[in-house]
Amino acid sequence: MAGPFEALMAHERETQALGQVAGRLAWDQETVMPRGAAAQRAEEAAAMEAVLHARRLDPQVADWLDAAEEAAPDDEVVQASLREIRRAVERARKVPGPLAAALARVTALAQGAWAQARAEDDFAAFAPVLAEVLTLKREEGAALANGAEVYDALLQDYEPGASxxxxxxxxxxxxxxxxxxxxxxxxxxxxxxxxxxxxxxxxxxxxxxxxxxxxxxxxxxxxxxxxxxxxxxxxxxxxxxxxxxxxxxxxxxxxxxxxxxxxxxxxxxxxxxxxxxxxxxxxxxxxxxxxxxxxxxxxxxxxxxxxxxxxxxxxxxxxxxxxxxxxxxxxxxxxxxxxxxxxxxxxxxxxxxxxxxxxxxxxxxxxxxxxxxxxxxxxxxxxxxxxxxxxxxxxxxxxxxxxxxxxxxxxxxxxxxxxxxxxxxxxxxxxxxxxxxxxxxxxxxxxxxxxxxxxxxxxxxxxxxxxxxxxxxxxxxxxxxxxxxxxx
Known part of the structure; x- marks a missing residue:
């Protein structure tokens, strides 16, 4: 029978694989996706994010994390893996699933709106879309910050430890x-x-x-x-x-x-x-x-x-x-x-x-x-x-x-x-x-x-x-x- 770390890593492997599929959707949107597919792609991106969010919040993950940490306190790879998974789980706990899905949907649509506004040199057309994205990002940042600096909380997605x-x-x-x-x-x-x-x-x-x-x-x-x-x-x-x-x-x-x-x-x-x-x-x-x-x-x-x-x-x-x-x-x-x-x-x-x-x-x-x-x-x-x-x-x-x-x-x-x-x-x-x-x-x-x-x-x-x-x-x-x- 697999131990807690092995079970956790099997779950994580599937989560990471799904994340790669979501990334491929984004690559496709930037390169070869037909222009008329933007609205459907937004729904696909939101659906993928909802699945990923749910996997990160699977109750078993917390149990596996605690058990694995106690089982291998001196293993550098194990501890680093647990650190990264715990960081992702804690982030998911703070951000409600509907907000995560809404962000995925809105940003997928906003990307097309930005490309069109850029081509037409029309910032005024893009400003309402940017406002919608910004409202959601402020909400996400506030959830992550939990009373601390909102911008610092957003920074952690790109540079952990930075302020x-x-x-x-x-x-x-x-x-x-x-x-x-x-x-x-x-x-x-x-x-x-x-x-x-x-x-x-x-x-x-x-x-x-x-x-x-x-x-x-x-x-x-x-x-x-x-x-x-x-x-x-x-x-x-x-x-x-x-x-x-x-x-x-x-x-x-x-x-x-x-x-x-x-x-x-x-x-x-x-x-x-x-x-x-x-x-x-x-x-x-x-x-x-x-x-x-x-x-x-x-x-x-x-x-x-x-x-x-x-x-x-x-x-x-x-x-x-x-x-x-x-x-x-x-x-x-x-x-x-x-x-x-x-x-x-x-x-x-x-x-x-x-x-x-x-x-x-x-x-x-x-x-x-x-x-x-x-x-x-x-x-x-x-x-x-x-x-x-x-x-x-x-x-x-x-x-x-x-x-x-x-x-x-x-x-x-x-x-x-x-x-x-x-x-x-x-x-x-x-x-x-x-x-x-x-x-x-x-x-x-x-x-x-x-x-x-x-x-x-x-x-x-x-x-x-x-x-x-x-x-x-x-x-x-x-x-x-x-x-x-x-x-x-």
Missing amino acids: ADGLEAMFGAMRPRLVALRETVASEAQTLDATFDEAAQLTLAREVAVAFGYDLTRGRIDRAVHPFSSGSGADVRITTRTDPRDPFNCLYSTIHETGHACYEQAVDPAFALGPLGRGVSMGVHESQSRIYENQLGRSRAFCGWLFGRMRERFGAFGVADEDEFYRVVNAVRAGFIRTEADEVQYNLHVLLRFDLERALIAGDLAPEDLEEAWNARFLADFGYPVPKASLGCLQDVHWSVGLFGYFPTYTLGNVYAGCLHAALRRDLPDLDAALAEGDPSPATAWLRERVQRHGALHEPREVITRACGAAPAEGPLLDYLEAKFGAL
Whole structure:
């Protein structure tokens, strides 16, 4: 007869499998779902969430948890598994089932409404939908907070252990150095003035994804309005986008999502479809995507190889040599889109969103006033006005699908990536020789061993501390940025 831990894990395996099916519905909605299916998909998503919510609240789960904890107090894997299951159960207990289903239904509908409003540059059409999502997220946050800070409660879904005050202190320390660096290095560097075949972009993107370790026998690359990664274990999918005037959008979005996907593919197979069989937090997840994209993918060494591959694919495209290509890839210039921002200004985009979503959740900013608040803050931070909503408050999908508390993990991931990169370079002094051959495998193997294979075994900050030998801090990232862009 199976013991309590074995029974609990069998139940959890089925719950995780159903969660993967729910995730596949979301992937389908972003990629190939027919437009007219949105209302039905909302009902399907709500039904799946109701089933998952009920499974988490199965009375047997609590009994199994208590019995298993007493039976194996010194087993690291057992205790970490119990920690993660208990966290999910406690969350489910606090959030009523009808509210969880309503959120799944409303956000599925809101996603389509956001896409249409973005295409039409019509924030006013989206504002009532956002208000509905926000009302439900405030209700959920209040239930989770149980009298404590609502935004902190929402943060736990993405970065367990984080707090708004702690993030605000870190971000406040970063802002002056980022602003000073931007003012020092902002330039009118050359831009690409050519047309790049979109099919060829996708072919090169696949080649680059494989070079970074993405296993296409357990994944696939599709197009979407907003690039993302989905799934875990044996089915991890990514999306990208193409623009005939900007191949970097496709290439670096692909490298970024490959970082996320490789993390999920590298988790110890023994953890598959279990509570530890995924990335531990969005901050740690983002550290993988950002170090793949920036410290590795935008390095001088890798840019030299990529320049050669682009010449082979597209012919001459107006960039003279590898050094000029490196400057073009890393140019610091005016722009509106977070996902296309250079390393220097990227975090300023995130800090804007962090402050605005905190105000939305607190009720200090009404949904219908978001566009005006966004535009005013952007003008103050970046010095030029936002011309239309698709370049401003409608550019990201996150709020439409209820991901309040997600945005700060992007900058936290950059901080983690800065720490990991410093440790990686210390351990791999000859890395540039491999990168110059288009081979990031020494770095990705280091990350796989130090971070990715552990899944959710350790808490987020502990993952970075173990990998680097020191607690995470913003200093290594800022030092890296100042050194790189000061030289450029």
